[in-house]
């Protein structure tokens with residue numbers, strides 16, 4: 001997606017050859033026009049997949065997931081990274097956080113995603129695929145089907161892309177990065 005790549009080149013900060021900072025437009029401060037364009041692009045790509053719900057993980061995935069759900073005309077559910085006392089019957093999965101380098105428990109109230117739902121996973125980044133694996137575990141518990149994964153920024157050399165493809169899940173990455181350094185970003189094929 002050329003618009004996203006342009007904004008990444010303009011405003012993103014390469015913190016290391018592994019981590020890109022995007023907090024002025026994607027996952028802290030949020031550019032609403034960009035989210036709308038991202039949502040339209042994901043929705044167009046998965047339009048014929050019979051999606052009934054969009055799922056993501058708080059907080060970085062919420063804005064692109066909501067925009068996608070609006071364009072598809074379906075509900076969106078975001079999975080929580082902690083267990084609130086208000087949650088009665090949580091489905092849970094342990095995952096490792098790439099950016100915080102620690103394990104945490106994903107929680108989703110049972111019933112928000114139901115048996116037979118055909119679900120699209122949206123996230124801001126794909127690194128080692130741990131968030132994806134956590135979502136897959138929760139959807140298995142809910143007896144729902146994962147129909148695809150839409151990722152804003154994918155780092156192609158990290159394990160996540162292969163993990164998703166090995167599961168046979170259709171993967172669509174808007175801005176796939178082949179490598180990055182202080183000199184800049186090298187884009188990958190879609």
Ligand code: 5GP
Nearest residue numbers: 019020060098125126127128129130131160
């Ligand atoms: P994974 O679970 O695929 O290893 O990592 C994906 C999650 O880690 C994303 O939801 C995102 O929050 C975070 N993440 C991974 N790589 C980056 C990165 O380069 N920059 C930022 N800001 N977040 C990242």
